[in-house]
Amino acid sequence: MRGALIHGVLLAVMLVYSYRTWTRDKTIRPDLGSVVLWDRPEADIAAIELKTESRITKLEHRGQGKDAYWWGVETTIEKKPKKTPEPAKPAEGSGSGSAGSASAGSGSAGSGSAAAPAEEEVRKTQEFPLGEAADKIVKGFVEARALRDLGQLSDELKKNYKLDEAKMTLTVTFKDGPRSFLVGGSVYGGSDRYIVDQKSNRAYLLSRDLMSGLEGGEPSLHLLDPRGFDLAKAESITIEGGGKSKTTARVQTGVEGQQVKTWGDPATKKADQTIANFVDNANTLRPTEYRPELKLSDLTQVLRLTNKDNVGAVLGTMTLYKREKPGELSPGAELDPANPPKGDTEYLIVTEKTRVPAVVRKDMAQRTDQDITTVFGEHPTTTAPPAPNPFGNAPLPDRPKTPKPGEGSGSASTPAGTGSAAPGAAPGAAPAKTEAPKGDAKGAKSEPKGGW
Numbered sequence: 001m002r003g004a005l006i007h008g009v010l011l012a013v014m015l016v017y018s019y020r021t022w023t024r025d026k027t028i029r030p031d032l033g034s035v036v037l038w039d040r041p042e043a044d045i046a047a048i049e050l051k052t053e054s055r056i057t058k059l060e061h062r063g064q065g066k067d068a069y070w071w072g073v074e075t076t077i078e079k080k081p082k083k084t085p086e087p088a089k090p091a092e093g094s095g096s097g098s099a100g101s102a103s104a105g106s107g108s109a110g111s112g113s114a115a116a117p118a119e120e121e122v123r124k125t126q127e128f129p130l131g132e133a134a135d136k137i138v139k140g141f142v143e144a145r146a147l148r149d150l151g152q153l154s155d156e157l158k159k160n161y162k163l164d165e166a167k168m169t170l171t172v173t174f175k176d177g178p179r180s181f182l183v184g185g186s187v188y189g190g191s192d193r194y195i196v197d198q199k200s201n202r203a204y205l206l207s208r209d210l211m212s213g214l215e216g217g218e219p220s221l222h223l224l225d226p227r228g229f230d231l232a233k234a235e236s237i238t239i240e241g242g243g244k245s246k247t248t249a250r251v252q253t254g255v256e257g258q259q260v261k262t263w264g265d266p267a268t269k270k271a272d273q274t275i276a277n278f279v280d281n282a283n284t285l286r287p288t289e290y291r292p293e294l295k296l297s298d299l300t301q302v303l304r305l306t307n308k309d310n311v312g313a314v315l316g317t318m319t320l321y322k323r324e325k326p327g328e329l330s331p332g333a334e335l336d337p338a339n340p341p342k343g344d345t346e347y348l349i350v351t352e353k354t355r356v357p358a359v360v361r362k363d364m365a366q367r368t369d370q371d372i373t374t375v376f377g378e379h380p381t382t383t384a385p386p387a388p389n390p391f392g393n394a395p396l397p398d399r400p401k402t403p404k405p406g407e408g409s410g411s412a413s414t415p416a417g418t419g420s421a422a423p424g425a426a427p428g429a430a431p432a433k434t435e436a437p438k439g440d441a442k443g444a445k446s447e448p449k450g451g452w
Helices: 002-022 095-111 132-142 155-160 208-216 273-282 362-376
Strands: 045-051 055-062 069-081 119-129 148-152 168-174 177-186 193-197 202-206 236-241 244-253 260-264 300-308 314-325 344-351
Touching: 045 132, 045 208, 055 132, 069 132, 132 208, 202 208, 236 362, 244 362, 260 273, 273 300, 273 362, 300 362, 314 362, 344 362
Parallel strands: none
Antiparallel strands: 045 055, 045 168, 055 069, 069 119, 148 202, 168 177, 177 193, 193 202, 236 244, 236 300, 244 260, 300 314, 314 344
């Protein structure tokens, strides 16, 4: 009894905790601190940059006025040994001299220390539109706050906070100049970071909510949903492709009490499963990389979807393009003019949020491309009803009985006198004579002797 009571109390506590978790106010902003670093309008901020030895992540403020937007640029830095040119081969006939000089020089080479191999930096840059995580970071730096003001640090504290040899820098560039900070270690038992102003030498404790997204780089900052609007608000979609146009609308289908919303004919309000599948597949297209260097005039338009709300206002558009991508050589391979690498079809989408062409998965985009003909062609809008019973409500006829062994004519067990050939008779032989049984009806004609 006592054990059941304890379990009941624990269950009640868990239910209360779960209820408070699910019903908590999710609009509460994270605590970024109360120590004012600056208060500047968003238009005054030109860029926010986090730089390490291997990566530079930068949020750039582009455009002017109402057309202004934030854009991501990330550069990876890789250091590789610098390739040295191969020494020239000695001319023929100079083998003895070169050998002697090589042996003579071997002593000096061995006596000195070997020089460190030269390195070169290989940089790769990618651009991408920003998502909600980056938007929150930008808002945090507009009215920048710190958790604590640590003042000017001694050399010992700088060492404790790992600011003495810090190689990570955070730079916020304003229209009137940059403000740069060295980024040190994390606070003990947490993820908030120590920073020090490189100009004033004043240190602060900065919230992890301002740093974690920048440290995560492009995977943490890029746009997740290319549409930029809530699909549940879309009440009609205009599909344009192959020189044709068609509009589909939200309709309800199902029996009373179990109705669901789907896509169908706006005039008849009938559900169209073909259209619904097509729209669902198109909405699953997600960017894998962005190609700002491509021009739309060099791409072939495949499809355009225009989403509108219940009053006909445009929520957003998505255009699907394709292009023939030139073939690429595998690393280390040499170009063979007679057999150049084969090209491939690449699919891309453009929305108001992506702004530039974004590569999407080929298999899913290709399916959408192939289904355009079906969407604009004749196809059933509802499932065909089952075929009626040809017998109506009448009972089904009896199944034929399976003959038992020994019944029926022509079987091997048929008794003599039924016209079957006697066992062992040659093929085509006359049947054996059968004696008329006694007690036959009068007037029965007897068989002549000697058979047929």
